[in-house]
Every structure is written in structure tokens, then in C-alpha cells.
Amino acid sequence: MMIECGFIGLGNIGKPMAKNLARKAVQSKLSLRVYDVMPAPMAELEALGAKPVDSPEEIARHCELVGICVRHDQDVEDLLYGSGASAGIFELAPKGAVYAIHSTVNRDNMRRWGREAAERGLHVVDAPITGGEAKAEAGDLCIMLGADEVLSERLQPMLACMSTSVVAAGAVGDGTVLKLANNLMNYIAFVAASEGMGLVKNAGVNPEKLLEVVEANGVMGPLARQFVTGRDGMHAACSVEDMEAIFGPFANLAEKDLDHALALAGQLKLNLPCGKTARDGIRQTFLHPIVPANQ
Template identity: 45%
Template sequence: MTLTTMGFVGLGNIGKPMASTLLAALKQQSIVLKVYDINHTAVAELVEQGAIGCRDLADLADCQIVGLCVRGDDDVDDLITAGLFDVLAADAIVAVHSTVTRDNVLRWHQQAKDCDIHLLDAPITGGAQGAKNGTLCMMVGADQALFRRVAEGYSISAKQVIHTGDVGSGVVFKLANNMMTYAQFAAISEAVALVTASGLNPETVYQIGEANGVVSAQMKTFISNREMLAAGCSSEDMNTLMGPFVGLAEKDLDHALVLADQLSLSLDTSKIVRRHIRTTFLKNTASQDRG
């Protein structure tokens, strides 16, 4: 089946640049992109770039692939409850780009199957900048035939589209990736604290770490931005600016630890990172850590 129309739901911090990059690539192949979000301003911005704006989910009815880039499990549930599966044609694909639980992916997959459509997990990594630059990595849990169909739509706008295994496997790899990311953030946060408390220049931490491959560009960007904000922000300001990102980190680590418990696996270091991730993001302006 030739791909002619794709849909994209969720035009937030990552979703909007991802949709914009996807739109630019699809236009070159005369493939239509329809976009939907409760934020009408974000929809209007994509319409100006050439997308077709949707007033409601029913306008996605002719989409062969619909990507969901919403905040989390509850938002996906809300879209399904609102009738997303009901409006799509048989054999359509719903690709969940959000970081959610494996249990819910498998539940949604069965619900979609009951409606003669397909749902698979296709989480992404690379952040808003990666979405803008077209350098995202997408991890797709699906059978080979569905993976090929999804890759047809997304490989033109992502750096890599990786087949990770059956449905539910993509999000496992995303949780594993995020566990490593947040552990790195915690490590550089404490390294900078040690050096600064010793009266030394933290920039040298970056220089040495980059030289030996310990400090990545993502780690440096995180800690540099956090230090800049902390220097001029009150505790309330830090919570306002960084709080949403803390919430995502806590959610993702919680998902990973719940999955580990289901697998009778003890992830002791990740448990420590989870206990301290709020302070890692908010520095010493943070409120008391939540367990």
C-alpha cells in the first residue's frame, strides 16, 4: 500500500518540531500530513508550513499512520477514549512516540486489534533539538511488516528508525536509554558540585570529560543550562522552569523501576538516581526529594 496520508497528534515541546521536520520531508514525496492538538496556535503554525489542520479526531479518518506524541499514558488513554480507534480505517497504524509503560502498550495494542487497526510503540530519543534537526532515533516495537510500513513514513525525517522486536519492546529500550541519561545527569551534577566546592573552575570538568569521552554534549548542555538558571532564579522560578522536565524524569524512572520489579530485577543505582533526580534538576533550590 502506497503511503499517501499521515497524521500527527501532539504539538508540544518535541512534537511540534518533530511534526515540522516530518512535514518538510513528506512534502517532497507528495505525502499529506494532518496535525491535531488542543493548542490551536500550534496547529496553525503547522498549517502555515503546509500541514492540514484537524478540528477533531474524526479529521484523521483517512490517515494510514497516526503518530501520538503526547505527555504520557493518561493522554494516550484519553485519545482512545475520545474515539481515535473508531475513526480510523481498518489496517491503519497508530504509533505511540511517548514514553509510556509496556503494560499499557500491550493493552492498547489489543484494543486496537479489536478495532481492526494496529498500535505499536515507537518512542523517540534526541529531544527537541533532535526533532528540529531531524536527528531523532526511533525505537519501533512491531512485527517486520508493520515496521517496514512505519519506517517508510519516518525514516525520511529521523536519523535512525530501529526495529527493536515485538510490540512493547520499543518502550523497554526507551526506558533503558532514559535510565542511562538520568544517571549521567546525576553524575555530572555531583562532579560539578565537588569541583566548585573545592574552589575550582567547573568548565575544566567539561574539558577533561570531553577529552576522555566521559562527558557527552547532552550532559554538558544539561548542566550548563541548569547552572545558568540556578544562578539567577529563586526556588519558585526553578520549579516553574524545570519542574515539567523533573516530572518527566520521575515518570520515566518510575516506569523503568516498575518494569524491573515485574521482572524480579533489582536496579539499585537507578533507585538512587530516582530518589535524587529532583535535586539533580533543581540543584540546591529544590524542595525535599520525593521517594
């Protein structure tokens, strides 16, 4: 018997995740419905055998396993509780349905959604991902799963289509903690890479030599290197407006993720000075490399 599953949110990461799910659905005994506010990605998924639907409500009514990959906490909130004239998942979903939140969200919200789902006979778990667009395309993501063993087992056919590593984080909310820590470290690394490259350039040394050094000693990870070299290449060819259009949305997400991490640190009475510095400078890091004054 086929398992009815759904996927909501077909953006930069969600679309390749859903594509891998569609490609492997039949062999995994899954039947896939997909939804996004934009028609183009749904057409791509339809070409791979998925069924596009007109609203999230249709997924809520028919699917027992659902992945959600949207941008913000409020997007998840609207899907679960409804918005305007739209009914929410909590109102429509069949008892026992499982919703895996792939978005990077606030831990308190994640725990609340889990509790309130349980009160309705449903399951909401956190399943944030790491690996970026390239690994999403390859089906090589790492998923940090906040769920008990029973729900983890139920989700396995779906998650296996999109990932090669599922880390059992613990209870609902614990996957989110891992994701916030991961992103905190990643954005601090971006700031450090940007400042290191800026120091070398302003001292009149060829920045390619720094890349040789960090290649040899491993100080700069591949994501930070990809970020800083890609950004610098775009900056050389783009106007200020172009940089804002290209990198502004990524800066917005970085600020959101760092805000969540620092809010959690505040609840735990932890001081994260590097995290605070990264939050203060992350937009500058995305949009404006540190270049010599004569450039």
C-alpha cells in the same frame, strides 16, 4: 496516490517532528493532518502545508498512518478509547490504520493497546524517540520501533521524514523497553554530572577544569554536560520560583520515566540501585545544584 497521515501532539518534541513531516510530505507522497490542544503550533504547521483539524476524531476518521506524541499514558489512553463526550480512535479509525506511539509510556499499557487494537483490526505500535529537541528540529532522531516487518515498511515513508535511524526493536512493547533503558541511563548520568560538579565546586576548584577533564576522557556525555552547564547558568540568574517554572515540567517527566523503568524492573525481579537513587534525587538534580554553603 497520496497516503493520508496524521500527527497528534505538537509540543517541544512533537512540533519539530511534525514540521519535518510537513516539509517532506509531498516528496514522500504523504498528505498531513495535525492536531494539538493549542492553536499556535497548528498555525505553524499550516504555514508549512499541513492541514490543522478541530479534533483527534477527524484524524482518526481519515488517516491510515498516525503519529502520537503526548506526555503521559493517560493522554494516549484518552485518545484511543475516548474521553467524556469525545469518541476514541478505536471507535472511529478505518480497518488497517497504524498508530505509532512516540511517547514514553509503560510497557504493559503499550502491549495492551497493541492487543486491543488488533482485536479491532487496527495496529498500535511503539515508536519512542531519542535525540531531544535539537535533533527533532534537524530531523535526526533515532526511533525505537516495536513492530513487525510489514508495519515497519508501511510506516517507513512517515518515519523517514523525522529520523535518520530506526532501530527495529522487536515486538510491540520492545521499543518502549529500549526507551526506558535509555532514559534510565540518561538520568543517572545527569545525577552523576550534578554530583561531580558539586564536589568540585565545594572543594574550591574551578568547575571549568572538570569540564576540561571530561572533555578529554569522555566521562561526561554531551547531553549531561549540556544539562548541567545550562542548569547551573540558569540557577545563577533565576529565583527558586523561576527554576520551578522552567525545570519543574522536565523533572516531572523524568520522574514518570524513571517510575516506568523501575516498575518494569520490579516485574522482572531486578534490583536497580542506581536507578532508585536517580529517582529519589532527580527533582533535586533538575532544580537545585549542589553549591558551596557560602553561595
